Amino acid sequence: MNLSAKKSSSDIYLITAVASLGGLLFGYDTAVISGAVGSLNDFFIKAISNDIVASASAITEFKVIISLCTLAIIALCASFIFRFYKRSTAYAIITAIVVATGAYFYFEFLMIKPELTENLKNSILGFMVSSALVGCIIGAAAGDRIANSIGRRNGLLVSAILFIISACGSGYPEVMNIFLGSSSLTSFIIYRIIGGIGVGLASMLAPLYIAEMAPAKIRGKLVSCNQFAIVTGMLVVYFVNYYIVKGQTVEWINSDGWRYMFLSENIPALLFLVFLLFVPKTPRFQVLKGKETEALATLSKLNGHDDAPFILQDIKNSFNIKKAHWLSYGWGVVIIGLMLSIFQQFVGINVVLYYAPEIFKGMGLGTDASMIQTIIVGLINMLFTVLAIFTVDNFGRKKLMLIGSVFMAISMLGLGSALYLQGDPVVSLLLMLLYIAAFAMSWGPITWVLLSEIFPNKIKGVMAVAVAAQWLANLIVSWTFPLMNNNQGLTEMFNHGFSYWIYGIMALLSALFIWKFVPETKGKALEEIEHLWLKK
Missing domain, CATH: 1.20.1250.20 (MFS general substrate transporter like domains)
Structure with missing residues (x-):
């Protein structure tokens, strides 16, 4: 060199x-x-x-901020709906969403008495966390x-x-x-x-x-x-x-x-x-803004003077690709992308990542010991993510996702049962670590790989919908965990095991989803994957 x-x-x-x-x-x-x-x-x-005064004020402000957040999410959904449907249909769907959401909030949320039940x-705690x-x-x-x-x-x-x-x-x-x-x-x-x-x-x-x-x-x-x-x-x-x-x-x-x-x-x-002040703008953005000279200089620095002009031409050509309607390839690829994002969160991963110390304290560990166990969770997460990065191109996306779903289901159903039976905390810890390893080897990184592969270039914008759905599913799971885990009635009946059974069932459903609907994309060119949707 x-x-x-x-x-x-x-x-x-x-x-x-x-x-x-x-x-x-x-x-x-x-x-x-x-x-x-x-x-x-x-x-x-x-x-x-x-x-009483402080709680009443906090509850009122909580109602306001939840309402504003809901309006922001509805506005985001509306922007996506207009990309899928004709204007008249989109307005009808958005109106139905607004009416249904407004009715729910009026009867279930805004009518809450100023009493901190x-x-x-x-x-409130769940929303603070999420x-x-x-x-x-x-x-x-x-x-x-x-x-x-x-x-x-x-x-x-x-x-x-x-x-x-x-x-x-x-x-x-x-x-x-x-x-x-x-x-x-x-x-x-x-x-x-x-x-x-x-x-x-x-x-x-x-x-x-x-x-x-x-x-x-x-x-x-x-x-x-x-x-x-x-x-x-x-x-x-x-x-x-x-x-x-x-x-x-x-x-x-x-x-x-x-x-x-x-x-x-x-x-x-x-x-x-x-550090960002010392790195250049990307050549693609420079071309987008008509600064081809600056783009060529950046490309020459990173790719060599001989290759830079050819790469610059490729970038210019890429802007000629015409975007297609988001349903050009049918609902199949859109639903698969959405479900990949939703299942990645509904299996409960961020409950473990956000609430790990509290979960370990619930197993009878002290503050310092809970934090150490959380570090172990982080180490397992990082180690198996690295393994996934090095094996995904050899082992295959679908196979890894299926194996991951099965082990996550075993782990979560086992963890819920161990807590319900008030078993040895060591067993609960090992089951949680197995769950983290299974997720990190499969649904963690490979969901992103699949999302980057399954959407054809002409409808790449649909990926924004899938990513938004992922964050929304994350919000739902993270917000509802304290409602289930800290509920006195559920705790008396299931000793904190209930929520983990829910996540275990979701893991089983994710396995069925991968097995029945998600194609294997290992070794396929993006054009080959595009043809899968054209055939359907």
């Missing part, structure tokens, strides 16, 4: 490392909440439980527009700024609420949603930036670095949370420790912000 080639390789690896910090922050921000769940319950929920406490996912839905949906208006790199700069704002606001919501004029509980939720928008942007723009900067021969390897960065970010924050609470009293953790968990995100976010 000559000196110029070595320089090009080092440049692209450095650029990939910088962009992958977006993936690391994705993992960091979504997992940081895991160490703070108990403290949030103590600091926010218990603090207003005995204060057990279920309402669990609902509120960032509302932002993720918004950020992911806005990602394409931002990428094409201000660029991939500048979009990542925006996400870095949002991460910093969220870290400060989540750590000290009672101080930062001077900008919002709300209670500290509502302020915390809003700043978590802001962080979620950053996650949503990073989840789309980081792999897009890497894919557009990387030479074709190493693109797959470099894009997979983003998935590795996500699970690394989760593992890093598990260590950070552990060292923050290690040896500390419960009182200190509940008053101050949880704040440091959120504030710690400022360190990687600031590094991400600074």
